């Protein structure tokens with residue numbers, strides 16, 4: 005592009021735009037942010053705003069569109085939601101002092117992962133990164149810019165990298181410029197579409213932030229991330245907390261598919277939180293607690309003593325109803341400390357935010373006291389360790405007025421008595437105003453005009469107003485006329501103007517001074533950010549623990565115990581979410597026992613009887629126990645699982661275009677590759693997606709493989725009734741079934757799990773329940789009889805073949821003829837007739853073949 009054909013300002017625009025080719029450049033012009041060229045074409049469509057043109061050159065109009073500065077946030081949010089980036093370009097010098105074009109610079113990049121103003125309080129908003137080390141090893145990290153927390157790890161495979169980034173629901177991923185397109189494609193398949201590449205040359209290394217990390221490798225991912233955030237945010241991010249190192253293997257691992265199957269954080273029909281385990285368990289009071297709870301649900305523990313510690317605290321909170329209720333009340337007044345700290349660092353904290361911070365801090369001593377009322381050393385220790393930041397609360401209490409507004413523009417938020425100088429200005433202004441009020445009274449009585457009033461506006465300042473009707477009573481030269489309105493005149497006096505100057509000066513100075521004081525207070529708070537964050541973490545944990553206690557009591561959950569012999573013994577267990585949706589009394593509880601000698605259960609039973617629900621219930625109870633929550637059962641003794649794998653239901657992977665069956669096989673492969681004898685595997689009707697024998701053979705082979713080589717605790721549901729025979733061959737495999745009863749030709753689901761195999765398939769009855777057309781149901785019944793007959797015939801044919809070899813003469817023509825003659829045709833139903841005919845036809849075919 006030839007720059008010289010453009011005006012100097014457009015040249016400036018193009019220079020800046022070249023720095024951010026992949027972002028919309030919001031170019032500040034007066035009260036608007038303008039976009040030009042392709043940005044304008046695209047933004048006008050995405051934002052549904054009018055596209056205009058600006059005369060660059062006569063033939064060459066420049067496409068342009070803009071959004072008002074004061075409402076820009078909503079437009080930016082819309083673009084970010086769509087996965088775009090926005091670069092904010094502001095005037096960086098006062099136009100009054102500018103020589104030529106006003107200087108402009110990009111002051112901030114807003115990207116899906118760094119947008120912090122519009123985030124949902126109850127969720128984290130993570131920006132992720134990954135740097136390949138060697139082979140399939142990656143240094144990974146993630147950071148929530150709104151709360152300042154970050155984590156880093158080294159993972160040993162690409163699978164784990166993808167798993168972690170899906171788990172945290174990364175809004176954006178930062179990768180080195182050298183990353184392969186293939187990997188980028190894999191992120192896209194998992195719904196992470198916002199991907200930014202960064203040159204790695206000059207890495208940002210803030211040693212204080214990284215000081216908890218061991219070794220250089222783990223620093224690579226987080227460094228890339230910090231480099232990117234500093235670069236895009238263009239400001240000091242003082243609220244960033246020290247990055248914590250974590251090991252994926254320190255938590256119960258549940259791959260993203262399994263997580264979806266189990267509906268831990270969202271239900272898999274609508275993707276909403278409702279209907280998920282988080283939805284059920286989240287009785288937290290604070291937003292930080294809610295985020296913490298979600299992360300506990302996503303990462304259950306595997307260290308038994310950590311799990312037991314949580315369970316112990318939950319137990320104490322559960323057993324102390326009144327203390328817990330008061331605690332919940334106190335927590336109501338605790339605002340989002342983490343996000344408040346974030347706003348302090350970003351410089352976007354308002355006076356009202358500081359009041360919220362103060363009120364939150366003031367609750368802490370009471371929270372500590374309340375915790376200590378419960379006789380539990382763990383809770384008492386936690387209470388003792390909490391730093392209520394009293395100094396900070398006192399400072400804020402002394403400085404900021406409780407009724408503070410949300411902006412600092414007009415002052416009026418610093419408390420009286422905090423600054424002598426400020427008080428003097430305020431006095432001057434108050435005295436002036438008092439003088440004016442007195443003047444009003446005085447002038448009313450002198451002139452005898454009762455409606456005389458003194459008003460104020462920005463243009464004329466203070467004035468005396470007299471309605472036209474009263475003008476006759478006014479001495480002509482008493483005041484100076486200033487303004488004439490339709491039915492009143494406005495006047496001033498020199499004295500009034502003198503006072504006005506005093507008042508306005510005092511007000512201007514006091515607003516300025518208030519703003520200065522605010523900066524000082526804010527800087528002070530900034531210094532204390534780490535303390536606020538520590539407190540936030542402690543309070544959010546208490547909030548999660550009380551939430552677990554609250555739900556456990558309400559829903560009659562029990563404290564699980566962990567088995568030394570790795571046995572699983574759940575008595576009268578329930579599926580927590582279905583039970584809640586259904587109503588406690590309707591749900592049929594079921595027990596489950598598994599141990600080394602009984603490590604695999606093959607579940608049969610009609611469709612809709614509750615096989616999947618039973619399997620999910622076992623997994624959910626285990627997950628809940630390992631996150632430190634009580635469980636829906638009368639008694640639960642559990643092993644500590646290292647991983648949980650589920651293959652449940654038809655999860656078409658439409659995004660990557662794989663068929664249901666392929667997805668099924670990939671998930672099975674994943675489980676077979678990674679499961680250990682400490683894992684839990686749930687396989688729901690594996691092999692269903694292919695032809696009967698094909699599917700059945702695969703199912704059997706998978707069962708044998710798990711039984712002989714993996715030895716993980718496994719629940720396997722199937723429609724292949726033939727598989728129930730396997731229990732005689734595989735010694736750790738046992739049959740169980742979900743019982744159903746038939747009543748008047750209809751199936752009644754009992755939802756009760758029993759030992760042994762199911763005896764009948766009730767598929768057609770279920771179809772009948774679903775009210776398929778009656779003629780179709782009749783036809784299905786006919787076909788069933790036919791197929792059963794065919795199978796029988798097949799079996800007798802096999803027997804016949806055997807027979808044929810030994811006694812060649814057994815099937816001869818006369819025998820078949822005799823069979824035909826003996827048929828009692830009039831007594832037969834059409835179905836029976838057809839079956840008989842079918843058998844005879846087969847025999848005839850055989851005879852003909854033999855006679856050749």
Ligand SMILES: Nc1ncnc2c1ncn2[C@@H]1O[C@H](COP(=O)(O)OP(=O)(O)OP(=O)(O)O)[C@@H](O)[C@H]1O
Pocket residue numbers: 582590591592593594609610611612613614615616617618755756
């Ligand atoms: N223990 C139970 N108590 C009460 N209702 C239950 C129970 N278990 C399952 N149900 C109900 O039965 C419905 C079907 O359960 P589920 O999907 O587990 O059956 P399934 O045997 O796996 O079916 P399919 O073979 O068709 O996949 C559930 O939606 C639930 O409403």
